[in-house]
Amino acid sequence: MKFSQFFIPTLKEVPSEAEIPSHSLALRAGLIRKVASGIYSFLPLGFRILKKIEEIIRQEMNSTGAIELFLPVIQPSDLWKKSGRWKEYGPEMFRLKDRNKRDFCLGPTHEELITYLVHLDLKSYKNLPVNLYQIQVKFRDEIRPRYGLLRAREFIMKDAYSFCRNNDDLEVIYKKMYNAYCRILERIGLQYKVVEADTGLIGGKFSHEFMVLAENGEERLVFCPGCGYSANYEMSKSISESGKENKDKKINKWGDFTYPEQGDRCINCGKELKIEKGIEIGHIFKLGDKYSEKLDARFLDVDGKLKPLVMGCYGIGVSRILAAAIEQLHDDKGIIWPPSIAPFTVNIIVTTEKNKELSKASDMIYKTLKELNVEVLYDDRDVSAGIKFKDSDLIGIPIRFILGRKFLDSRLIDVEYRKDGKKVELSVDSIPKFIKEFETANSLKPTQDEQSKK
């Protein structure tokens, strides 16, 4: 892609509305633009990143045997009334009426809809288990949208819903999804922790949250370096300095433990607990029969009895991962995309457009890279080199090929890594070898598809 033919409106100054790096950099790098509070457009560069994240998620979902489908955003109120959440959700739900004054909502989540769908056609244990997922836009009228994409009112989410005969089967799928979520975050290249968490409005017995560690995260999490215990701050258990379990401080709603403080010890092994901040990007639940009972989703089991489907649900925030990645991977110059989700792999910078020999050579190198299936952003703009360097830092493409005086003198390309600023010299002939090595070093291959194993 030629920069001059793409649309990357970068900003030199920090927009006044942005408080944290992920928000400010997403705006400055030309990934997003705000339309209203908590509502954003994705510009071409941001959209490319979203697609990268989606693809990794899709591959890992498919590899667990989950099947992709697509549900509507607009959902009739009847289903929500049956589940009781038409009331429960309150003003956080965007509601609307059709021309016949019938109530609808813009889906904040899809448990009701998928359960309805499944109840129509899944009648026998022979069809179970099944795990269905979609990558969809969600609408939640947050009390206070903030931090750009981190808490938006319209956002993109992958949500999966599993249906099983019993808890044993649910346990199997739950574990698969747990592992797939870990794999997704590892492939993207983010530091994260999995914690036990409250189930909130979704319901169910217990759940795990996937937290990307970041200073500006809204969530606090507690973990033990000793035994590996980890939990959302709200759910965490600890022993205070006195050696007794905290009883007299602020008690949370279960009443059997309290919020830990710095210096408190792990309830399991006694080591000192650590408290960190994170961004919740995924949450998986064992729902049991909460929705299948209410929405009458039953199947005939092998014993001839009608039983409610045992459900699980699994959500991961696609647009939130984009923001969380920036939050975790940036410096004072801009974003540092991990190669897995970078919008482009190589950024060619030609220091001047006026030198014919140089632009001829860079055209040729651009072509070479494209033939090697490398995603290239070729900065062919007729602007000063400084602008190209600054934009390149800001946008955060992993590798930079610099073509300037040195190339004219010695036919060597200066290759610079965005991550650490390290430079190497490269001859045109060795480009294929260089690319191959880079790709090998940076690729975490998709987990093999369960379907193709059979």
Next chain:
RNA sequence: CGGGGUGUAGCGCAGUUUGGUUUAGCGCACCUGCUUUGGGAGCAGGGGGUCGGAGGUUCAAAUCCUCUCACCCCGACCA
């Protein structure tokens, strides 16, 4: 919803206290020309705002008053 804050050109801001020489200004960005091009270039010329909106006070309002809208931050809340 409670508390705090901000709305002046695409972005960042000054001007508002004390109404009037400001035909509303500056930097960046944008357009034209020439010179430049290895870290946000230089010179010259140029385009763009009616000051969030409505109403009011006044000879006169970006500036004072009333109402209203939007956005941001803290809190409660939240996957």
